[in-house]
Amino acid sequence: MRMYNEINIEKIDIDAGPPSKEPDRQYYFMAKCREWVKDFEQRYGRRPTACVTTFGCQMNARDSEKLRGILKDIGYIEEQEERADFVIYNTCTVRENANTRVYGRLGQLKPRKKKYPHMMIGLCGCMMQEPEVVEKLKKSYSFIDLIFGTHNIYKFAELLAARFEAGRMVIDIWKSTDKIVENLPNERKYPFKSGINIMFGCNNFCSYCIVPYVRGRERSREPKAIIREIERLSEDGVTEVMLLGQNVNSYGKTLEQPVSFAQLLTEIEKIDGIRRIRFMTSHPKDLSDELIEVMGKSKKICRHLHLPVQSGSTRILEKMNRRYTKEQYLALTEKLKRAVPGISLTTDIIVGFPGETEEDFQETLDIVRRVRYDSAFTFIYSKRTGTPAAVMEEQVPDEIIKDRFERLLKEVQIIAGEMCAVHEGTIQEVLVESVSEQDHSMVTGRLSNNLLVHFPGREELIGEYVDVLLRECKGFYYIGEVPK
Ligand code: 5AD
Numbered sequence: 001m002r003m004y005n006e007i008n009i010e011k012i013d014i015d016a017g018p019p020s021k022e023p024d025r026q027y028y029f030m031a032k033c034r035e036w037v038k039d040f041e042q043r044y045g046r047r048p049t050a051c052v053t054t055f056g057c058q059m060n061a062r063d064s065e066k067l068r069g070i071l072k073d074i075g076y077i078e079e080q081e082e083r084a085d086f087v088i089y090n091t092c093t094v095r096e097n098a099n100t101r102v103y104g105r106l107g108q109l110k111p112r113k114k115k116y117p118h119m120m121i122g123l124c125g126c127m128m129q130e131p132e133v134v135e136k137l138k139k140s141y142s143f144i145d146l147i148f149g150t151h152n153i154y155k156f157a158e159l160l161a162a163r164f165e166a167g168r169m170v171i172d173i174w175k176s177t178d179k180i181v182e183n184l185p186n187e188r189k190y191p192f193k194s195g196i197n198i199m200f201g202c203n204n205f206c207s208y209c210i211v212p213y214v215r216g217r218e219r220s221r222e223p224k225a226i227i228r229e230i231e232r233l234s235e236d237g238v239t240e241v242m243l244l245g246q247n248v249n250s251y252g253k254t255l256e257q258p259v260s261f262a263q264l265l266t267e268i269e270k271i272d273g274i275r276r277i278r279f280m281t282s283h284p285k286d287l288s289d290e291l292i293e294v295m296g297k298s299k300k301i302c303r304h305l306h307l308p309v310q311s312g313s314t315r316i317l318e319k320m321n322r323r324y325t326k327e328q329y330l331a332l333t334e335k336l337k338r339a340v341p342g343i344s345l346t347t348d349i350i351v352g353f354p355g356e357t358e359e360d361f362q363e364t365l366d367i368v369r370r371v372r373y374d375s376a377f378t379f380i381y382s383k384r385t386g387t388p389a390a391v392m393e394e395q396v397p398d399e400i401i402k403d404r405f406e407r408l409l410k411e412v413q414i415i416a417g418e419m420c421a422v423h424e425g426t427i428q429e430v431l432v433e434s435v436s437e438q439d440h441s442m443v444t445g446r447l448s449n450n451l452l453v454h455f456p457g458r459e460e461l462i463g464e465y466v467d468v469l470l471r472e473c474k475g476f477y478y479i480g481e482v483p484k
C-alpha cells in the first residue's frame with residue numbers, strides 16, 4: 001500500500017474522471033480543488049485562507065487535523081477565524097450548551113458572509129448527525145455552504161469539489177458506516193506529539209449519552225495500520241502518542257483477528273523513538289487485568305489514567321447503564337494504584353442525572369474522597385433528545401443541581417490541590433510543549449502524570465525532554481527549575 005507522502009497530487013489527471021477506489025478518489029478531488037484554488041489566486045491575487053475551529057473532545061481535535069491536512073494540500077493558507085475566507089466548525093453535541101454555542105457563532109458569521117460573498121462556511125462533526133439540527137440549519141441558516149457528518153469526514157475534498165461546482169449549499173450526512181479510509185493527509189498541531197485514532201464509534205449506550213447515536217457502532221483500525229502510522233510519526237519526530245477512542249479498552253474485539261488493547265500497547269511500546277504513550281478514554285467495565293499488568297511493567301505508558309466514574313451511587317450507575325457498581329470501581333482504582341505506583345487518576349462526573357437524590361450525591365462525594373482524583377471534569381447533566389435518560393421522570397431541579405455542582409467542584413479542587421502537592425521538591429522528566437503564555441521567559445511542559453510545569457527556558461527546548469525540579473505547587477500546576 002502507498003503511504004500518503006508518496007502521492008503527488010500535481011500529477012493526477014483530473015480529466016480522467018474520479019476513480020471509485022478510496023483513498024485514490026479523494027486524491028483526485030484534492031487535485032480538482034487545487035484548480036479552484038488557482039482560479040481564486042488569479043482573481044484575488046492571493047491564495048484563499050481557511051480556519052477549522054474545533055468544539056468538543058480529542059477525537060474532534062484529531063478530525064480537525066485531518067481537515068487541515070486536506071485544506072493545506074489543496075492550497076489553502078491557515079488563518080485566524082476572524083479573517084479566514086473559509087470557516088469550518090467541527091461541532092460537538094455531547095451537551096446542549098455545545099449546540100447553543102455553535103448557533104451563536106453562526107449568527108456572528110452571517111453579516112460577514114453578506115459583506116464578503118466569496119466567503120465560505122462549513123459545518124461538520126457530531127452535531128450534524130442530528131436530523132433536527134440539519135433541518136434547522138437548512139431553514140434558518142441558508143447561508144452555509146457545506147454540511148457533512150462524522151462518518152464521511154474522509155470525503156471532505158470530494159464534498160468541497162461538489163460545493164465549488166454546485167455554487168450552493170451541499171449537504172451529505174450518513175447514518176452510519178463500517179468504512180475506515182487510511183492514508184489521507186493531516187496537519188498536526190504539535191511536531192513532537194500526536195493523537196492517533198485506534199477506533200471509532202461506541203457500543204456502550206450509557207443512558208445519558210448521545211455519542212453512540214452520532215458516532216455510530218464501534219470499529220477498530222487494524223493493528224498494522226496503527227503501528228505503521230506511529231512508525232511514520234516517529235520518523236517524523238513525534239515522541240509522544242495519544243491513542244484515541246471512545247472506549248479504548250474494548251479495542252480490537254470486532255476485528256477479524258481479534259487483538260486486545262493490552263496487546264496493541266505492547267506492540268506500540270516496541271517502536272523506536274516513541275517515549276511516551278497515552279490513551280483515552282477508558283471505560284471501567286472493560287479495563288482488564290492484562291492492561292493493568294502491561295501498564296505496571298511499561299517504561300513508556302504514562303502514569304496517568306482517565307477513568308470516568310460519572311457517579312458514585314450504584315443506584316444511579318445502574319440507571320446510567322454503566323455496568324459497574326461503586327464497589328467495583330473502587331476495587332479497580334485500588335488495583336491500579338497497587339500495580340502502577342504513583343499513577344494519577346482523573347475522571348468525569350455528571351451531577352443531576354434524573355432521580356439523583358442527596359444520598360446519591362453524597363455517594364459521589366464519597367467516591368471522590370476515597371479515590372482522590374488528581375483532577376476531575378464535572379458536568380451538569382444535559383438532556384439529549386433521543387437518549388433513554390431524556391424521557392426518565394424526576395429530572396432534578398436546576399437550583400439543586402447548581403448547589404450540588406458547586407459543592408462537588410470545591411471537593412474536587414481541594415483534593416486535586418493536595419494530590420498535586422505531593423510531588424513538590426522532586427525532580428521529574430518533562431516534555432516541553434510551548435513557551436508560557438503569561439511569561440515569555442518561561443516554557444510549559446508536561447509530566448508523565450499529565451500535570452503542567454512552567455520553568456525558565458527558551459523556545460529551543462520545545463519538543464525536548466528535560467529533568468525539572470518541581471519547586472512550587474500552584475494547585476493545578478508547578479513552577480519548576482532545571483537543577484544546577
Ligand atoms: N450530560 C452531561 N454530561 C455528559 N457527558 C456525556 N453525556 C452527557 C450529558 N448528557 C459527559 C460524561 C462523559 C464526558 C465526555 O461528557 O461525563 O464522560
Ligand code: SF4
Pocket residue numbers: 055056057058059060091092093094126211214215
Ligand atoms: Fe467528542 Fe462526543 Fe462531543 Fe462528539 S459528542 S465531539 S465524540 S465529546
